[in-house]
Amino acid sequence: MAPYIVPQKSIHDLWARAAEGLSDSDKQNINFNRPDKLNILAELHAAAESSKAKSIKERWKYTRKSGETVIIRDVCEKIVHWVDVFKQVGDIAVQYDTAHASLPWAAVRLILQITVNDFNRFTAVVEDLAQIAELICRHVVTESLYIQGASEANKVLEPALVRLYAKILGYLSTAKRYLEQRTTKRLLAGVVLDETQLVSALNDIRSEEDNVDRCMALVDRNDRLHDHAKLMQCIDVPFRRMSAELKNIDDKLELSRRREILQWISNEPYIQYHNQAKEGVLTGTGRWLLSDPVFKRWKDDSASSILWLHGIPGSGKSKLVSIVIEDAIKSFRAGDIPHPVYFYCSRNPGEPTRSEPSAILASIARQLSGLGPGGPLLSPTVKVYADKEEEAFASGSLRIEDSCSLILKLIERHSLTTIIIDAMDECDPRKRGELLNALTQILRDSSNLVKVFVSSRNDHDIVLRLKDYPNLEIESQRNSSDIAMFVKSRTRQLIQHEELLCYSDSKAEMEKFIVEKVIEGASGMFRWASMQLQYICSFDIDADIKDCLGRLPPDLHTLYTEIYGMLTSKPGKFHCAIVKNILHWLLCAQRTLSTEEFLAAVSVDLQTGNGYIPMTKDLVLKICNNFVVFDSQLDTFRFAHLSVREFLEKRSEYASSISNALVAKYCLCNIFSISTNHTTMALLRELGWRNDKVQSQYLRAYSIWLWAPHCKLAYGERRSGTLRVALHHMLSGDGEATSVLSLWKELAKQSLFDSDGQGRWERHIVPYLSNLINSHCPANYLGLQVCCIFDLEEQVTDLLRTIVWKEDWEEGWGTSPLQYAVTHMSHAALSRLLAYDGYSLKDLESAITGLRDTICKRLLKPFIDWQGPAVVFKGLVLLLMGRFREEVIALLHDRREADILMTEDVVKAAVRNSRGAEVMAYLLARRGADIFITEEVVKAAIQNIRGVEVMTVLLDWRAADIPLTNGVVMEAAGNINGPEVIALLLDRRGADISITEETVKAAIPNSRGAEVISILLDWRGADIAITEEVVKAAAGDFNGEAVLALLLNRRRAEIKITEAIVAIAAENDFAGKRVLRLLFEQQQEIMLEIFSNSKVLNRRLEKLSSTLWRIRCEASWVYFRQKG
Structure with missing residues (x-):
């Protein structure tokens, strides 16, 4: 090893002084001999960029022990960022020699080089390297500002920095040894380190960093505040997470086409929701959240994660979310991050999509699709739309899984995606688990950085799902x-x-x-x-x-009670009625009402149709005294807070059924009022309805399309009183052409094509009605269809008394009542319909077809209980056995076991079920004594796509009773599951199985025939003769090449190639060329002899050279080389 030379101690080079105090083993791991200290930064920059490029290409990410997914690309970008910052600091802090910090930078570069080709080792240290890079930069500022004087405080700070630097160098040395320890030399030397030592070294750094911070507080540098501001501005420059390649996107689409695509994905006015939420936010509020360490760590971290903001009702969560969104938009405008995507959930029947996970995710997908208003769209979105357009949008709008898939593809185009969702507790409680699952999937599967911020109350299911994520609770x-x-x-x-x-x-x-x-x-x-x-x-x-x-008052509920009492006790004949009218409409309106519509609605007495004084926006707000606010963004009224809705819903006079009953009656009478039918006009007089024609016209479209949903939600209230009378009159179709139902149908048709588009908007809310009104069935049948869509079961019984039921629903009448009841899960109406016993099997089958397992049990119960003709019930049993899960079969037996005969057809239907294994296990356990396993049953089981599992169940329960005839074995050999089924049968009943020439021939047409024959040869090779008939069958089959190759490889000596075999191969249009080439390669002499002597083969053989031949086949040639 080259000797290490520690730099000479300098009063100003704190890194050199830190290195001097290292242990000998640590000194050996730090390169002190680099003369080109200033080039180290360039090399480190290049190394970090190289690591970043590799991480993007390989989609590198890893999961921390705490569960967060770290995106390596983002960590590498941080290292690059801090290298660039260090250069800028050096330009400003002219009194600081940046070469002093070459020691740690060189070590960082070396570690990057060691790990760049080893993902596992790279992930062990890369986040720590980014933190160290930041520390080096920050303490350049500390040195340049504070280590200049000779104060006592400086004398304390300087050694603290030296100790910190020594810990940094010590960590880098430990990391280098840890990464290199897998070399043979180190293993032999007994040097073994684990990650806990890296963690310990990093903790030592943090401890010394805290000590430096305490020392800095003692040093007064007011005289350098200007320099400090410049340096800190440089240090605190935001870390940019923008994808440069997005600037060059060009979708080559017209603006109108872009709008069309975006509107199809989602037409939610999400910007208006945000503008409404941020109204009234005071400047300076919410700063505690933006500066909270948990929020800052979530925002700056290189890990994809969820941050959950939660608190009690009324604590200002939505305002805080709007502040977070505005902060992210500010960063976007500064060019630091991509634009955030967001959604404000709301529990409001007038805005149903705001609580639907599918609509929420579709809106997020829409926002990720473009590069700003009117800007180009990303290709994944354009492709999804084109694919849907090609199928004429037959699959409808985006499903949750479609949106998730699209979101993940769009995230790939952004280095960072920030998703913000407010009021998750207002999402439909039955479905919000789907939203949480989708967000979890996006975090898990994304290869780029994803930050998710959600707010909610502390609802139990949300707490259970989010409690392990970083969270902030809003407290006083x-x-x-x-x-x-x-x-x-x-x-x-x-x-x-x-x-x-x-x-x-x-x-x-x-x-x-x-x-x-x-x-x-x-x-x-x-x-x-x-x-x-x-x-x-x-x-x-x-x-x-x-x-x-x-x-x-100690709580909101008590306060609301006092205010409500004050609102409803004011003197005046109409004041209280108007207040209640306003509240009823806001509680149950099935879509957002425009200001004009809402003012018209609340100006009419819901009981009599009498008009009050014309209402104004200001009067509504004054009368309802902070219970109601006006949303200027969407031009509508809404409750001031969800807690207002919750307070009213607890009061008996505002039960959902009562509010909906009042509005349902209003809608029906609104339609009745334009009828010229004498019976209808007489009914209006009987009901005491005095229609305000001026006000009612504003709610005409609403009434036409939404009277039925309100009737459905009226529940028990519609079963008696004036609403029952009005509803029966509507549905009965009395008078056919002049009936109010026929009038409604015509009005709805007109509304579909009205000039202002209102009808089309209503049709989007209730899409199935647009199909209903275009059918040609009689009026009384039309009423029955409406009942089955909206589960108006009490009216079903009344209407069935007046209808002469046709055995088959006539073509042109549209969807049958049974189908509507099943499709719309109208359980009660379905039970009433099935009280009639005259349905055909075709009626029942068309209704049941398409039922999903997840919802079918409750809907199938009335069908199972149906007491129709025995022959029809037998067909129903076959249908259920063949299509539904074992839970449904159990229900069928629980309710009708005595009526179910376990015939061969019934058992065949069961084994063909896609869950045949589970169904047969249940039936054999419950009805084993009544079940006979025939040859046809076994063949049907083998034909199931899960035939191996079905056969395993049959063998487990009734192995001795299974007839293993030649037909059964041939069926198995020829089936796609043949290899597995044949192996199973040979293993469990091998002694009872005969393998004949016909068995082998049955396997040949199978696409997996070669596998089947290989298994047969393995198990029973001695019993199998490879006859000329077998070879002929292979030569003439599409799979012949694979089968012949196997046979020639395993049993060449038994195979004689004859002219008849070659002739069959030559006539094989699908695989003949391949078969001939194989035969020439394997049996050249015989093949040349056959072609030379044959007077029958209509093929020409040509010799092109001493080794190259070709055979003329139709309009082409088969070439082969003769072996030497």
């Missing part, structure tokens, strides 16, 4: 300054607008009192503070305000 001690800022600002605003303290003689004193009391009682809840301030605006006298603030 964290957001107290934000709440104080909000309360002061809002109080001042209310006073200035003369909504609060209008008549006070001591406004300053009262303002201070109000602010102190509200801040004191908020306990981390913005919503509570906001509602409290709004509440005290109703008092005019200071003493009343003080009294109110002296007994503040």
Whole structure:
């Protein structure tokens, strides 16, 4: 080994002084002899870039013990970044000689070179190298600013830095030894290190770094503040994670085409959601979150991970999320990171897609698809759209798995992807597990860096899924300054607008009192503070305000109760009714209502149709006093907070069924009011409905398309009273052409093509109705179809009494009621339908076809219980046995075992089931004594794609009863599962199996025939004769080359090539050339003799040279070389 020479000790070279104190073994691992110290940075830069390029090519990533996935590319980019920063620092800190830091840089470069071709060793140290690179840069600033004077504090700081540098060099030495220890020389020397020593060395560095920070606090360098600012600006320059190649993307698409593609992926107005969420955010709030160490670590780390922000209702989560999004957008505009993608979930029946995982993921995919508004689209998105367009969008919109696949492909184009989702607790509880699964999959499968930020309440299922990820809980001690800022600002605003303290003689004193009391009682809840301030605006006298603030309600629910009581107890004939009207509509509207529609809706009495005074936006907001807000981004009204909706839903008068029943009646009567049918007009008078024609026209399209969903959600309320009467009249189709149902159908058709597109928007919400209204079935059948879509079971019974059922649903009538009931999982309506016993097997089969296993059990129960003709039930049993899982077969037996005969057809259906093994195991256990295993049953089992598993079950349960006839063995030999089935049968029942010439010939057409014959030869070679008939069969078959090659290899001596065999091969249009070439290669002399002497073969043999021959085959030639 070359001798090591430690640099001469210098008062200003702290790295050299640190090296001097290293142990001899550590000194041997540090290269002190580099004369070209300034070139080291260039070499290190090149080495880091090389590692980065390799990590991108190989998609390098690894999983930490804590579970996060580290993206190696990002770590390498950090090393490059800190090398560049070090150069900039050297240019500014002219008094610092950057060559002093050549020792650690050289060691870092060497370690990169050692590990670049060994992924496992590389991952052991690469993150530590990035941290050390940052430390080197930061403490250049420390040296240049602080180690200049002769103060006592400086004398403490200087040795602290030397100790820190020594620990860094010690770590680099330990890392080098650890990485090289697999060499024979070191293994023989007994040098064994493990990763715990690396961890210990890194912890020593962190300990010394803390010591340096404490020493720096003692040094006063106010005189160098200007230089410090310049240096820190250089050090703190953001780490850029932008993909340069995206700048050159050109999709060659017109702007209109881009919009079309993006709108198809998702039409969610996500930007408007964000603009609405950030309204009212005060400058300076949320800084605690952006500066929190957990948030900064999540943001800066090279690992893909989720950060979960959680807290109690009303704690300001959505505002904080909007601040995080704005912070990310700011970084994007600065060119540091790609644009973040985000979504605000919402539990609101008027915006159903905002709680649907499929819609949320589709919106994320849309945002990742482009490079800015109007900009080019990335190729994966264009391809997905083109593929869907080619199939005429038959598969509909993107499913969750489609969106995930597209998102992963788009992530590959970005060095960093930031996904932010607000209010995950407002996602449909039955489905949000799918969203969490999708996010987990994206983190796991992405080869580039992914940062996911989600917010939610502490719902149990979310806590269980996210508790092991980094998380931040919103607590009063964290957001107290934000709440104080909000309360002061809002109080001042209310006073200035003369909504609060209008008549006070001591406004300053009262303002201070109000602010102190509200801040004191908020306990981390913005919503509570906001509602409290709004509440005290109703008092005019200071003493009343003080009294109110002296007994503040302890929680939101109590506060809402007091405010609701105040809203509904104000004097006036119509005030309370209008308040309740507004709340009912907001609770159950099935889509977002525009301002014009909403004002029209709440201006009409839901009980009588009478018009109130025309409502205005300001009047709605005043009447509902902070329960309701106006969303200027989407031009609609909404509840001020989810907690308002939750409060009302707990009150019996606002039960979902009641609200929906009121709106359903309004929608039906709205449609009735334009009918000229005398019966309908008489019914309106009977119901006491006095239609406001001016207001009702604004809700006409809404009523046409959404009356039925509201009726469905009315549940028990629709089974009695005026709604039952109105609904029956709608569905009965009385009067056929003049019936209100026929009128509705025509109105819906017109609405599909109206000029403002409103009908098309409604059709998108209820797509199945557009198919229904284009059918040609009679009006009373149309009513039955509607009942089956929306599960209006009580009406099904009434309508069946009036319908003369046709045995087969007529072509042109569209989907049958049974099919609709199954498709839309209308369990109750299906049970009522199946009370009728006149269905054919075709009716039942068309309804059941396409049922998914995950939902079928409950839907199939009425079919199983159906008491129709025995012959139809027998067909139903065959259908169920052949298509459904063992759980369904168990249900079938539990309910109808006595009616099920285990005929050969039934057992054949069971073994052909895609889960035939599981189904047969169940049947043999339950009905074994009734089951006969015939030859046809065994053949059917072998034909199953999972035939090996089915046969294994049959052999396990009834091995002795299985007839192993020649037909069964031939079936196995010719089946795609042949190799496995034949091996299984030979292993379990070999002595009972006869292998004949026909068995071998049966295997030849099988695409895996060579494998089958090889197994037969292995097990029973002595019993198998390779006859001319077998060779002929092979010569003429598509798979002949593989089979003949096997036979010639295993049994050449028994094979005689005859003119008849060659003739068959020559006539083989599919594989004849290959067979002839094989025969010439294996049996040249015989083949030349056959061609020379044959007067029958219609093929010409030509000799091209002493060794090269060719055979004329149709319009081409087969060439072969004669062996010497």
